[in-house]
Amino acid sequence: MLKFDHVSKRYPDAGDALLDVSFHLQQGEMAFLTGHSGAGKSTLLKLIAMMERCSRGHIVFDGQNLNKVSNKQIPYIRRKLGLIFQDNKLLQDRTIFDNVALPLMVSGFGHHEIARKVRAALDKVGLLGKEKKYPTALSGGEQQRVGIARAVINKPQLILADEPTGNLDPELSVEVMRLFEQFQTVGVSVLVASHDVGLLTQMGHRVLKLEHGVLKTASP
Amino acid sequence: MKNTVYSHNSRQSRSFTDKSQAYLYLHAHSLFSSLGRLFRNPFTMSMTIVVMAIAISLASGFYLLIANVQQLTRSIESSNQISLFLKSSVGDRAGEQLADEIRKNPRLQQVVFISKAQALKEFKTYSGFGEALDVLESNPLPVVIQILPSHSLDDMQGIESLLAEFNQLPQVDFTQMDMQWVERLQSMMEIMQRGAALLSTLLGFAVLFITGNSIRLELQNRCDEVQIAKLVGATHAFIQRPFLYAGFWLGFLSGILACLLVALMMSVLQQPIERLSFLYDGAFHILYLSFTETMVLLAITSSLGILGAWGVLHYQLKQINPE
Numbered sequence: 001m002l003k004f005d006h007v008s009k010r011y012p013d014a015g016d017a018l019l020d021v022s023f024h025l026q027q028g029e030m031a032f033l034t035g036h037s038g039a040g041k042s043t044l045l046k047l048i049a050m051m052e053r054c055s056r057g058h059i060v061f062d063g064q065n066l067n068k069v070s071n072k073q074i075p076y077i078r079r080k081l082g083l084i085f086q087d088n089k090l091l092q093d094r095t096i097f098d099n100v101a102l103p104l105m106v107s108g109f110g111h112h113e114i115a116r117k118v119r120a121a122l123d124k125v126g127l128l129g130k131e132k133k134y135p136t137a138l139s140g141g142e143q144q145r146v147g148i149a150r151a152v153i154n155k156p157q158l159i160l161a162d163e164p165t166g167n168l169d170p171e172l173s174v175e176v177m178r179l180f181e182q183f184q185t186v187g188v189s190v191l192v193a194s195h196d197v198g199l200l201t202q203m204g205h206r207v208l209k210l211e212h213g214v215l216k217t218a219s220p
Numbered sequence: 221m222k223n224t225v226y227s228h229n230s231r232q233s234r235s236f237t238d239k240s241q242a243y244l245y246l247h248a249h250s251l252f253s254s255l256g257r258l259f260r261n262p263f264t265m266s267m268t269i270v271v272m273a274i275a276i277s278l279a280s281g282f283y284l285l286i287a288n289v290q291q292l293t294r295s296i297e298s299s300n301q302i303s304l305f306l307k308s309s310v311g312d313r314a315g316e317q318l319a320d321e322i323r324k325n326p327r328l329q330q331v332v333f334i335s336k337a338q339a340l341k342e343f344k345t346y347s348g349f350g351e352a353l354d355v356l357e358s359n360p361l362p363v364v365i366q367i368l369p370s371h372s373l374d375d376m377q378g379i380e381s382l383l384a385e386f387n388q389l390p391q392v393d394f395t396q397m398d399m400q401w402v403e404r405l406q407s408m409m410e411i412m413q414r415g416a417a418l419l420s421t422l423l424g425f426a427v428l429f430i431t432g433n434s435i436r437l438e439l440q441n442r443c444d445e446v447q448i449a450k451l452v453g454a455t456h457a458f459i460q461r462p463f464l465y466a467g468f469w470l471g472f473l474s475g476i477l478a479c480l481l482v483a484l485m486m487s488v489l490q491q492p493i494e495r496l497s498f499l500y501d502g503a504f505h506i507l508y509l510s511f512t513e514t515m516v517l518l519a520i521t522s523s524l525g526i527l528g529a530w531g532v533l534h535y536q537l538k539q540i541n542p543e
Contacts, residue, residue, distance in 0.1 A: 077453075
């Protein structure tokens with residue numbers, strides 16, 4: 001599904017962010033990516049989302065070598081991903097409906113289909129009935145769930161979450177993680193970057209630990 | 221979406237009509253949402269549109285002014301008759317025969333024969349030398365044939381070849397026509413036409429850059445939106461669509477305002493032009509932009525708007541990347 005093969009990423013002025021990282025994430029597998037800040041978690045996620053390209057090695061996602069993907073093809077790779085961010089990255093001047101509908105509009109779905117799918121996704125994250133509200137009218141936890149609804153609406157093969165619980169209290173954090181587990185059970189791979197060690201051990205999934213750009217443990 | 225089985229072929233299974241309907245809907249949505257977006261900042265929008273409309277109306281107003289002046293010179297040119305002064309040895313009868321001969325020429329619209337006696341009579345009436353001329357024993361005036369070239373001979377070359385033809389006739393002493401005046405007028409018109417073309421090009425560029433700049437500002441304001449759209453897999457074509465439509469609206473709306481400004485300018489000029497027309501026996505009427513010209517103008521300004529937006533998007537969109 002997702003395979004890192006001796007991947008390194010070097011920034012011209014900051015040195016090696018990732019060094020010789022190899023791991024394999026199976027389809028329908030959920031894993032955590034952890035490590036202190038600056039260990040390379042975000043860099044690793046950025047390489048998968050093609051916001052950066054690796055300096056050495058190969059990343060294979062869904063049978064495609066990302067090194068060989070041209071800039072023009074990047075949007076089509078990203079449509080297979082569901083991205084979730086610590087700061088939600090919601091459009092503040094758009095309704096919840098429009099925010100969640102964005103990936104479908106981008107992929108060229110008709111508006112009837114969009115309306116049906118948006119409602120289904122919002123139902124899934126427990127926000128049905130809030131379509132017409134704006135993000136600022138929602139609590140932090142609710143906003144994060146809108147972000148999740150947006151990430152899963154286009155049925156991605158891999159969900160990437162960068163510190164999704166960073167701004168949430170422990171109770172809400174567990175709730176969000178349980179939501180990810182539900183997606184995992186229907187065949188979606190999930191990779192969550194988090195430094196919340198307590199939460200990770202509580203969940204009991206495979207943990208990938210990065211230290212100064214080097215992958216220390218790749219097994220549970 | 222509860223316990224939905226994830227199938228990845230949902231995109232492929234959608235029919236072609238579904239897709240094309242969605243595509244059309246997307247275009248219609250961008251068309252109107254971009255207009256709505258412009259109206260959300262009415263002050264910025266009206267400032268931009270007024271500046272562009274002034275530039276466009278300057279170019280099209282100048283063009284219209286030239287069209288009007290051209291109409292005027294055309295009516296002057298057509299009144300430019302050629303006078304053939306026959307040799308004094310040629311009498312009235314021979315002159316009349318020659319006039320009949322000349323009438324056969326298809327390139328002329330009017331040939332008037334003036335006998336020696338007629339010429340003397342006219343001279344006496346209009347010159348005020350009546351009494352003095354009575355002293356003369358014989359009529360010193362030659363036979364004159366006045367010729368009006370047909371309208372198809374508005375160009376200098378045609379008139380000149382016609383003159384050369386008449387000069388070769390043995391009966392003709394000399395031909396007269398104020399060629400220099402016509403030439404000067406025509407070269408003046410040429411300068412004005414070129415000036416109008418240059419001015420239009422410059423102002424066209426102004427419109428291009430004004431749209432480009434307002435689209436650039438809009439793009440900066442919506443930088444977050446562009447980044448998020450890129451993250452969820454939007455292509456450049458998708459992202460730039462509403463901006464291109466915004467460029468179209470800027471061009472189109474300023475084109476309409478420019479047409480109104482030109483109509484206003486022309487109505488201010490109407491009175492003096494009508495007075496001038498009266499002095500030339502109503503030979504011409506004030507020209508406004510015709511329906512076709514208006515449509516062409518709107519098409520040009522809309523295209524400039526789209527082009528200006530496209531130029532900026534082409535370079536700037538690549539630089540906005542998600543972080």
